[in-house]
Structure formats: structure tokens, C-alpha cells
Amino acid sequence: MSTEFTFVVEKSCPICGKSTRVVKVKSRLVATQVDNDYCCHYRDFDPYLYHIWVCEHCGFAADEKVFLTALPMSRRELMGNALVEKNVHFDFHEERDVPDGIAAVKLAIFCAEVLKAPLARRAGITLRLAWIYRLSGNREKEKVYLEKALNLYIRSLETERYPIDTLTDSMVMYLIGALYADLGVRDKAVLYLSRLVDEKNRRNLTDEKLYRDARRLWQAVREGTAETVGGTEPEAKAEQEQAAKEKAAAPAKKAAPAKKKSGFSRWFS
Ligand SMILES: [Zn+2]
Secondary structure (H helix, E strand, O other): OEOOOEEEEEEEOOOOOOEEEEEEEOOOOOEEEEOOOOOEEEOOEOHHHHOEEEOOOOOOEEEHHHHOOOOOHHHHHHHHHHHHHHOOOOOOOOOOOHHHHHHHHHHHHHHHHHOOOOHHHHHHHHHHHHHHHHHOOOHHHHHHHHHHHHHHHHHHHHHOOOOEOOEOHHHHHHHHHHHHHHOOOHHHHHHHHHHHHOHHHHHHOOOHHHHHHHHHHHHHHHHOOOOOOOOOHHHHHHHHHHHHHHHHHOOOOOOOOOOOOOHHHHHHO
């Protein structure tokens, strides 16, 4: 089977071991726009609807790389039992509409949580869900999942060791800045992006494209010309004002103990 943009292949499910049909996207897509958070817009097609493979037998859902990775028996049992308990049933369709795509990604988030996948990987899946909402015009839900992805990336940067998959801590720093910019929280966006464009840290950032992207977005946010999901700036301001009041009212605290030199602290020490 094949459509203009997709084709079907058979793969073995890493959880139940049965052969299942999965949909792959043809590589001849034409990109029309790339957003600050690297969401890519393509002509007449949304590949994020197909990013997740779902087993048509047990309902296990993950991206291609995870789906093709063998798991030890204990993890297979843990995942299989969780899917049975949740009573998962996902019909196979070669063509996915927006609700199908959203259901697949939500199922993948559930599976990643059960398997205790790295926070950075869970953040990436969540960000793709936000992009599906963006590309289908649902700004309210887009914002909800941008915030969830942002919080996962922040927790990841504080606690996880990089690289994770192909992600470096500099990329995650950029994404956190970009997501704050999307959400209209300009001071936090500038804070994170400035760590990447600061000349002091320049020697640590060997990724030239990432440096240029960070610098361009840092300037746009400072000038107030970066695109946002909309309507969050007043909230962000109110939050800042409240934080300033609390800070003024609180007695001086002792400095926090030094954290280990990884992730977040590498940039903020
Ligand atoms: Zn399966």
C-alpha cells in the first residue's frame, strides 16, 4: 500500500513480538517554513501525524528508533501489562487525520512514562504534540503542550546527562529559550538564549547553526518581534511582578549549595 506521502511496512513489535503494519513517510516533502522551535511546515502534509508507530495488536507506541530497539523481557512485561490494564486499542489506518495523530502521540507519551524514558525524550514527543495542534490551528492546546514540553526540558537539563539520543545540552538550552519565546515569557527566553550567544561561552558551542539561530532569536525577543502563541505577555508580566514582590518581602536566604557540574549548572554557574 502507498499514498502520495506515505507507505506501509511490516515490523516486529518490540513488546508483543507480533508482526504489525506501520506507516512511513516518503522523503520527498517540500518544507515551506521552519519555526523558532524547529517545527517544520510542509506543503499539503503534516509528517508529525505519522511520527509515532503503533502496534496494531498490543497498542505499543513509540517513534521509529525506540520501536526498533529490543527491550529486555522485564521491560516488555512491564509495558505489555500496562497496555492490557489501560485496555488500549488502536485501529490501523494508513492515512491519519489529526485526531488519529494526536491519539498516537498521547499513547507514545503514556508508553514513555511507563518505560521511564529520559525526560528529554518525553519532552521531544510532547513538543511534537504541540506542533500537531499548531499546524491544525488549535492555539489553546498548542500552548498547553508547549508548557508541558518546556517543563520536561527544564527538568531534563537539571538532572540528566547529555547527549541524549542526538540532543546536546546546548540544543536543549536553545529549545527552552525558544519555548519561552513562543509562550511570550521574554525575560526567561533572553536568559536562556544569552547563555548561548554570550562570547564567554562561545568556545563551548561548536554548532555554528545553533549559535546563529540562538543569536537571531535572542535579538528578536529583545526587540519584541519574535512570534508567540499569543496573549501570554500580560500573564508573564504579572508573574514577574508577583515574584519581585515576594522577593522584596522575603528575608535574605543563604546561597544554595553548589550543584554537580552537569547540564543546567554548567551554564548557570
Ligand atoms: Zn505489539
